Amino acid sequence: MSRAIRTPRHSVAERPFIVIWETTRACPLACHHCRASAQPDRDPRELDAADARALMLQIAEFGRPAPLFVITGGDPFQREDLNELISYGTSLGLRIAVSPSGTPTLTRANLAAVRDAGAVALSLSVDGSDAARHDAFRGVDGVFQWTIDAWRAARELGLKVQINTTLTRHSLDDLADIAALVRREGAMLWSGFLLVPTGRGADLDALTPQEVEDSLHFLYDCGSVIATKTTEAHHFRRVVLQRTLHDQCGTRPALGPLHRRLTARAAAPLRRAPPRRPQAAHGRVVGTRLRLRLPHG
Template sequence: MRKWPLKEKPLLVFYETTKACPLACRHCRANALLKPLPTELSTRDAMKFIDDLTGFDRPYPVLILTGGDPLMRDDAFEIMDHAKSMGIPIALSPAVSTKLLNEDLLRELKKRVSSMSISLDGARPETHNYIRRTALEQIDVFKATLEVFDILRKLDIEFQVNTAVMKLNVHELPYIFKIVKESGANAWEVFFLIRVGRGMELEPLDPWESEDVVQFLYEASLYGLQVRTVEAPFFRRIIMQRRSGMNYAGGKLYQELTSKLREIMGEPPTGTKVSSFTPTRDGYGIIFVASDGSIYPSGFLPLTLGNVRKDNIVKVYKEHPVLRTIREARFNGKCGVCEFRDICGGSRARAYTELGDPLASDPACVYEPTAK
């Protein structure tokens, strides 16, 4: 497969179609609301933005429709159909809340999208329902999520499971992994909490806990399921180190999680290879368009680069000085001299949120570069 030209075009374009959502998740980046805001892109604006994406040339980036809940937009199918007609691959990240995601709707979505992502933030109803609280009615979101997994598997729709990890649910990760593995998902994407939006209420992992968790995720990947991280690009450093034969004694959390994993899953199959990775990071291979058209390096890095109402996203991605600096890995502090800066580069969102500088070193990374 030809290497994706990340400097020329993103692999993934996230479009926050709306902030409207029936859920009120405690870690919601978007501060989602029950009603759409009057500032969100009109159908015409959304179509123009999609037309502009064809300026990246084929193969086009994947357009990921997110929110809020993209299905809360009355023109959601119209937007999908337009993107599909342009040859742009579409992925969908809907909310599981009410009976909206029933089998009939999912059959219709299968005609339009190449994949879906569904969130699971706890291995127990108590945890998942607490984190992903609904703003409309008291329902068992955990149960509804497992039912959606069953329908997706039945309809042969490719899907991944997203999990936001924080102190609140970190001890459940091995059990979440088991559910994901048995669900038929093609990937498990673990989001490391960034304190933006409602996530300000929650406690992220400390740096050594983050290291223990990414080392655990390497162990989980040995069971044959693709494992990826969001806002923890140092997972790629771990993959490189472990592939080269480096062992990790690990802290208490790593030992606990790995022991539980072996207990419930058995020993990993022999000869399993960890999936390869693409070295994307906030603003490099990834670009985000907010509901009002604002262009950000990523959804967790709300640094405005322009607006699709007046700016061409292709020009912004290729020429904006912040993005050029990010993709050239010209960072400050230890990230700037790290031998893994090209494949990792640290979380630009966490550096911006915690230090006010999108080019600062990632505060969650414990690695000390060999070059100083």
């Protein structure tokens, strides 16, 4: 049976537990799924420093505990005032996380500056288990290695790291190997993002209902060895509840061919064991009963 490990410190009916600000459209990458349709230069309609501070002040006025305030983009490192904004938000009591693009700006020095300004966490995108797969999706050679280097540097600097993987047809059959990479490098959370079909993402083929179901169940299985959650997939909570009932009854759900392929790749066979690592679902963190051996390499 699953057990609660962490619950939100306040009701989301009172105030959000997370606020994500897409601070700029500027980004040197050309990711296939980009909902912001990012471009090389900043948009003149972006909030300037004064407006950005006013926004942060509004969020801080929700009260304590303050929402997690995520600064993303585009690529937030394209803003010269990034560290000043982080410092200001921190002074208001906001917990600041930064979600940059995988570019040469992800140097150890820049990450240290973000940490010193007050950021507590970093989220990075990994949409392929190797350079060929990831760089093809991101549209620029070298992105995978820049991301891996930044991932390692951030952990050494004491930043919490979340890894995000967009669930598209490009990444589906690679999920077991991406999970293995996350486990090997270490992360606070691995989040499976369901594609938001806006911006350039509108040109990608949508997943079938069965592919979505198989992907969410695989993420649930991975929760035994790495902490997992989802974004834009609120029905993951339903999967967690269903799997909890299956565990209580000693049964398994009937899933599709994608789940079977991922399971065969990740573990042979999948076997039950006591809880080892947490899995996040809809604001609650629960422990699962499955042990999943992920592929090496």
